[in-house]
Amino acid sequence: MGMNESMKALSDPVRRHILEKLKAGTRTAGEIAADFDLSNATVSYHLKLLKQAGFISEHKEKNFIYYELNTTVFEDILRWLHRLGG
Amino acid sequence: MGMNESMKALSDPVRRHILEKLKAGTRTAGEIAADFDLSNATVSYHLKLLKQAGFISEHKEKNFIYYELNTTVFEDILRWLHRLGG
DNA sequence: ATAGTATTTAGATACTTTTCTAAATAGAGT
DNA sequence: ACTCTATTTAGAAAAGTATCTAAATACTAT
Numbered sequence: 001m002g003m004n005e006s007m008k009a010l011s012d013p014v015r016r017h018i019l020e021k022l023k024a025g026t027r028t029a030g031e032i033a034a035d036f037d038l039s040n041a042t043v044s045y046h047l048k049l050l051k052q053a054g055f056i057s058e059h060k061e062k063n064f065i066y067y068e069l070n071t072t073v074f075e076d077i078l079r080w081l082h083r084l085g086g
Numbered sequence: 087m088g089m090n091e092s093m094k095a096l097s098d099p100v101r102r103h104i105l106e107k108l109k110a111g112t113r114t115a116g117e118i119a120a121d122f123d124l125s126n127a128t129v130s131y132h133l134k135l136l137k138q139a140g141f142i143s144e145h146k147e148k149n150f151i152y153y154e155l156n157t158t159v160f161e162d163i164l165r166w167l168h169r170l171g172g
Numbered sequence: 173a174t175a176g177t178a179t180t181t182a183g184a185t186a187c188t189t190t191t192c193t194a195a196a197t198a199g200a201g202t
Numbered sequence: 203a204c205t206c207t208a209t210t211t212a213g214a215a216a217a218g219t220a221t222c223t224a225a226a227t228a229c230t231a232t
Contacts, residue, residue, distance in 0.1 A: 114208080114209090115208070115209055115210090116207095116208060116209075119209090126208085126209070126210085127209090127210075127211080130209065130210055130211085131210090131211095133210095134210085148208095149207065149208055149209080150207095150208065150209085151208075151209065151210090
C-alpha cells in the first residue's frame with residue numbers, strides 16, 4: 001500500500017471500471033470479467049493489482065471468488081487531492 | 087482532458103511531487119527540475135503531461151517559463167473518488 | 173475417481189512510459 | 203551579430219504495463 005501503489009492502481013480505466021462495478025455490490029471474478037472484452041486472465045491480473053493496493057478484498061464461497069469494494073483506502077488519496085486542489 | 091488523462095498524470099511520483107511544489111507557489115521550469123535527480127529534458131516531459139491534463143499552466147517572462155498550479159481540474163477526480171469511497 | 177466449472181499463474185509478446193543525450197528554439201544582454 | 207542561459211523537442215534505449223494463450227489449481231458434483 002501507499003500513495004504510489006494506490007495511484008498506479010487507479011490509473012487504468014479497466015481497474016476504475018471494476019471499482020465502479022463493485023460499488024454496486026459484491027461480484028464474482030467471472031461476473032466482473034463479463035463486462036470486458038478481455039480474457040479472464042487479464043481481468044484476474046487487474047483484480048490482483050487492485051487487491052494489492054487495498055481497494056478490494058475477496059472471499060471464497062463454493063468455487064467462486066467474490067470481490068468487494070474496500071472504501072477505507074480512498075482516504076489517503078482524498079486527503080492528498082484536497083490538500084492540493086480541493 | 088478527461089478522467090483517464092488526469093489519472094495517468096497523477097500516477098507518477100515525479101509529477102505528484104511537481105504539483106506539491108507548485109502548491110507552494112509559481113516556479114520556473116529550472117527551479118522545478120532542481121528538485122529531482124533527473125535531466126531537465128525529463129522534467130520538461132513531465133511538465134508537458136501535467137499541462138496537457140490541465141493541472142498546471144505556464145507563462146513566459148524574460149527567458150524563463152513559470153509554471154503554476156491549476157486547481158479546477160481536481161474537481162472531477164474528487165467527485166469520482168467521493169462517489170466510490172469517500 | 174472423474175469430469176466440469178471458476179479462477180489464477182506462467183511465460184511470451186506487444187504496447188506504453190520514462191529516461192537519457194544531443195540538437196533546436198527563444199529570448200537577454202553585450 | 204554573438205554569446206549565454208533557460209527550456210523544449212527529437213530520437214533512441216531501458217523499464218514497466220497490459221494482454222494473450224496454455225497450463226495449473228481448487229473446488230463441486232456425480
